[in-house]
Amino acid sequence: xxxxxxxxxxxxxxxxxxxxxxxxxxxxxxxxxxxxxxxxxxxxxxxxxxxxxxxxxxxxxxxxxxxxxxxxxxxxxxxxxxxxxxxxxxxxxxxxxxxxxxxxxxxxxxxxxxxxxxxxxxxxxxxxxxxxxxxxxxxxxxxxxxxxxxxxxxxxxxxxxxxxxxxxxxxxxxxxxxxxxxxxxxxxxxxxxxxxxxxxxxxxxxxxxxxxxxxxxxxxxxxxxxxxxxxxxxxxxxxxxxxxxxxxxxxxxxxxxxxxxxxxxxxxxxxxxxxxx
Numbered sequence: 001x002x003x004x005x006x007x008x009x010x011x012x013x014x015x016x017x018x019x020x021x022x023x024x025x026x027x028x029x030x031x032x033x034x035x036x037x038x039x040x041x042x043x044x045x046x047x048x049x050x051x052x053x054x055x056x057x058x059x060x061x062x063x064x065x066x067x068x069x070x071x072x073x074x075x076x077x078x079x080x081x082x083x084x085x086x087x088x089x090x091x092x093x094x095x096x097x098x099x100x101x102x103x104x105x106x107x108x109x110x111x112x113x114x115x116x117x118x119x120x121x122x123x124x125x126x127x128x129x130x131x132x133x134x135x136x137x138x139x140x141x142x143x144x145x146x147x148x149x150x151x152x153x154x155x156x157x158x159x160x161x162x163x164x165x166x167x168x169x170x171x172x173x174x175x176x177x178x179x180x181x182x183x184x185x186x187x188x189x190x191x192x193x194x195x196x197x198x199x200x201x202x203x204x205x206x207x208x209x210x211x212x213x214x215x216x217x218x219x220x221x222x223x224x225x226x227x228x229x230x231x232x233x234x235x236x237x238x239x240x241x242x243x244x245x246x247x248x249x250x251x252x253x254x255x256x257x258x259x260x261x262x263x264x265x266x267x268x269x270x271x272x273x274x275x276x277x
Contacts, residue, residue: 003244003259006271016050016275017222020077020209020235023056023063024192025228026245027268032142035266039069044276046072051216053077055205057164057191057231059127060085062145079122080191080231081208082161082199092211093124094203096160100186104163104179104198105153111178116168120144123158139166139194163198170194191231206234213238224275226260226268227252243271 021027027034045052054063055077063076064085076085084092101121108119118136120143121128127144129137130153140147143164150156165179170193179188179196187199205227213223225232225239228248236242236256244256245267253259261267 003253003256006243006258006260006267006274009241009258010274014241014275015222016224016241018051018053018213018216018218019045019224019226019272020053020055020205020212020239021226021268022205022228022232023054023058023066025247025263026226026232027054027263029264029266034066034069035269037266037269041269041272041276042070042072042074045272048276050276051075051212051218053209053212055081055208055232055235057143057162057195057197059122059144059146062143065145075212077205077208077212079162080187080189080197080199080203081205081234082122082203083124084208084211086215090124091215092208093159093161094200095124096163096186096198096200098160100182100198101160101163102154103182104165107178108165115178117178118166118168119153120147120164120166121153121156121158121160122162122164123156123160125158128153128156128158135168136166161199164191165196165198167194167196189231190229192229197231204234205232206236206238209235209238224272226271227256228263241275243267 053075057080060078082094108117118131126146126148128148191197221240223239224241226243228245242256243258243260244253247262260271
């Protein structure tokens with residue numbers, strides 16, 4: 001069942017203190033840019049004591065670069081909740097165990113060439129890839145500002161926050177067949193049509209939102225969350241004002257309480273502007 005339209009929340013006032021938004025398909029339009037209308041809205045939120053938090057599968061370095069225009073310190077939920085950064089320093093980090101990292105590396109290698117997969121090992125210092133063809137590198141560079149090419153991913157010694165598999169066909173299909181055995185012991189999510197993300201068990205955006213709520217003394221009734229894809233599901237559960245974008249995955253639309261305009265219509269800015277007016 002699709003959530004009711006966002007306009008239905010305007011009939012009552014809300015004591016908003018925390019706003020958490022996914023990036024791709026949510027805050028970002030199709031061009032991958034933050035809408036220009038967001039920046040004055042961020043200033044308004046800050047002046048009213050409202051904390052804004054971007055939450056993404058993206059690497060922290062990439063997110064920080066995108067928000068250099070913010071001019072105020074903001075927390076970040078990166079790598080699908082495996083890393084929380086506050087005041088420019090790690091607040092919480094959940095890393096994968098080494099055997100799981102090796103297992104996924106070999107699963108990806110063994111799946112080739114029957115499946116066209118590329119692996120990004122996202123660590124605390126950098127992200128790493130061994131596949132070097134231009135098409136895959138271009139996809140990885142969209143989300144990882146700190147990206148290191150290595151000859152062999154099994155030699156990486158960094159603490160690993162997340163493993164991201166790019167499936168040139170369809171991530172939702174291959175996740176079930178190749179990586180399903182890991183679901184009992186690790187967090188396996190479809191974060192976009194072509195991306196499968198694997199984290200430590202329990203590491204997700206929802207847990208990260210809860211950690212920030214506890215740290216800030218904020219309740220679910222004071223929290224607004226926006227999302228569009230399956231890696232956003234858990235964080236919707238921690239906000240009374242949870243919004244799925246109109247372009248969101250059907251499962252996300254059924255889990256959220258309200259439906260926001262599409263990312264192309266700058267739905268996050270539209271909803272927040274009315275909530276804060």
